[in-house]
Structure formats: structure tokens, C-alpha cells
Amino acid sequence: MSKARAYTNIALIKYWGKSDPLWNLPTTGSIGLTLDQLYTETSAKINDDLKQDYFMLNGQKTQNLKVMKVMNFLRDLTGDRHFVEIFSENHVPTAAGLASSASGFAALAMAASQAFGLSLDRKELSTIARLGSGSASRSVFGGFSIWHAGHDHDSSFAESILDPLNFDIRVIDILADKSTKKISSSQGMQLAQSAPNYAAWCSNSQKQIDDMLAAIANSDLEKIGLIAEKNALAMHELNRTAIQAFDYFTQNTRDIIAATKKLYNSGTLAFATIDAGPNVKVITNSENQSTVIETLKNYGEILVQKAGPGVTNV
Numbered sequence: 001m002s003k004a005r006a007y008t009n010i011a012l013i014k015y016w017g018k019s020d021p022l023w024n025l026p027t028t029g030s031i032g033l034t035l036d037q038l039y040t041e042t043s044a045k046i047n048d049d050l051k052q053d054y055f056m057l058n059g060q061k062t063q064n065l066k067v068m069k070v071m072n073f074l075r076d077l078t079g080d081r082h083f084v085e086i087f088s089e090n091h092v093p094t095a096a097g098l099a100s101s102a103s104g105f106a107a108l109a110m111a112a113s114q115a116f117g118l119s120l121d122r123k124e125l126s127t128i129a130r131l132g133s134g135s136a137s138r139s140v141f142g143g144f145s146i147w148h149a150g151h152d153h154d155s156s157f158a159e160s161i162l163d164p165l166n167f168d169i170r171v172i173d174i175l176a177d178k179s180t181k182k183i184s185s186s187q188g189m190q191l192a193q194s195a196p197n198y199a200a201w202c203s204n205s206q207k208q209i210d211d212m213l214a215a216i217a218n219s220d221l222e223k224i225g226l227i228a229e230k231n232a233l234a235m236h237e238l239n240r241t242a243i244q245a246f247d248y249f250t251q252n253t254r255d256i257i258a259a260t261k262k263l264y265n266s267g268t269l270a271f272a273t274i275d276a277g278p279n280v281k282v283i284t285n286s287e288n289q290s291t292v293i294e295t296l297k298n299y300g301e302i303l304v305q306k307a308g309p310g311v312t313n314v
């Protein structure tokens, strides 16, 4: 049996659109930071008696098309037609709504490929994780990573940018809304691709990737935060201007973004980023985190995360 653990990651430059939904090829590259609190542990073992894959998620037997896609890919790759039993547990300390497919598919990529006897490097693992969920390609790596858009399965991989677990960055989740999202990421990005500014967002995103790489290389947290905030707000503006317009933001989301801006304008390093839901994550560092928490704790439950490790066997 092979068992792996992977952590969630937050996108500093977002993945928000696919050029090929079947292979999960994105329209743009993206940059993520793997975090250290929320993780998935997954074990996988070939079982000769099975007539199909057996997938248990948090103790419940589950049918999951994305898991099947990954397993079918591994069978085609190896020529081994066996089915596999997979046990997966999400370790989410505080609230629902945080469970992520990113940690799940990064852990599955490692555990399931090993169950088939493969010993893949991280780059190859990232392509297999991507088949399940795009953002999972980045959770294969610790610290900062980049997922290159690519043009086919092999060229759409992630790689490490910088994996110093001592980089002084904190990501503060303000968990205001614990309900599950109404529009999934896959659906949301498909709708967003009809926005009139979508092509402009993509080309701008490429420039922001270059600026973000420079900011990371210079350990410039202020630049990292400013670019990430701009990229996230533009992603959500696409949603509001799509042909079938929608919005993940609630009044609380807007209030927290405004409070974060106010903090920054008064000299605190604090920058907002928001994924496919209403909850805001604030990027800051160890020196500024107590000011951020003191100001934002009234809006929801607080979870503080640092940079975390890449996928490993456990």
C-alpha cells in the first residue's frame, strides 16, 4: 500500500479558464503558495477482487468522475488493468468549505501512481494531479510554485519556484461563510470565459506572472501582495461581466476587502485574495499578522497559515 499527504495551496496568480476541459489545460499559467494547515492523506492499493475502483472519502463510499479519470489514465499509462482501493481523508481543522480538491488530487497522484508501481518525478506527478483538478498540480510542490499553461498533457506541468519553508509570509483565512459554493470552479471559469475582457485578463495575467516571479525572487512581500490582490479582483470582475453574470462576493466579502485596504493605507502589509467563494484570505507577514487579526476577527473565524511542504509519503 502507498500513502501520501498533500497540502492545499492558494493561488497568487489565478487559474480561471480552460483551453481544454478534457485534459484540464488552462488558458493561462498560474502561481500558487502551498500552505501548512489543511491537508489530505490518501492511500491506494491494487485489489485483484475489484471490478471497479473503490473510493472512500472521509469514511464514505463516493463516486467521483475526476478520480476515475486519474485512475483510467494510470491504467492506460501502465497497461495494468487492475482496479484500486483508495482511502482519502481531508484534515480540515476548523470549518467546512475549506476542503480542497488541490490537496486531494496531489495526494492521489502520488499514492495511486505508486500503487501501480510507478516512481514518477514531481513534474510528472503534477501532470497527473492536474488531470483531477488543475490547482492540484501546484500542491505537488512546497512553497511557491508555477503551473505552466502548456499546450498538451506533458507540457502543462507545475514546478517549484522557491521552497523555503521559512519565507516570512502568512495567509490569514477569515471564515465568514461556511456554506458550500453555489457555482463550482469548473462552472464558474467556463462562464467567465464569455466576459468581454477575458482575452485581456489572460494577457495581463502573463505579465503579472513575470512581475510575481520577480517579486518572489526579491522577497518583496508588498509587491507579491499588490499583484495577487489585483489579479484576484480582476478575476472576480470577469464573473460579474460574463454573459451569464454571477458573483461569489457577499457584503461581508466586500467589507473585509475594504477593511484590508484600510489596513494597507495605514501602513500594515495586508492584501486580499479570494477564490471561487465568498471567503477572503489576507496575505501578510509575521510582523503584521497580529494587527490584521485584531482588525478582521470580528468578520469571521480566523485561520493562520504559513508556507507548507509538497506532497510526501506518510
Ligand code: 2P0
Pocket: 010, 011, 013, 014, 015, 016, 024, 030, 101, 102, 132, 133, 134, 135, 136, 185, 186, 274, 275, 276
Ligand atoms: C486557482 N481556483 O488558481 C483558482 C482560483 C479557484 C479560484 O483552481 O476545474 O478545483 O477541478 O480544474 O482546480 C479551483 O479550481 O478546478 C481553482 P478544476 P479547481 O486556485
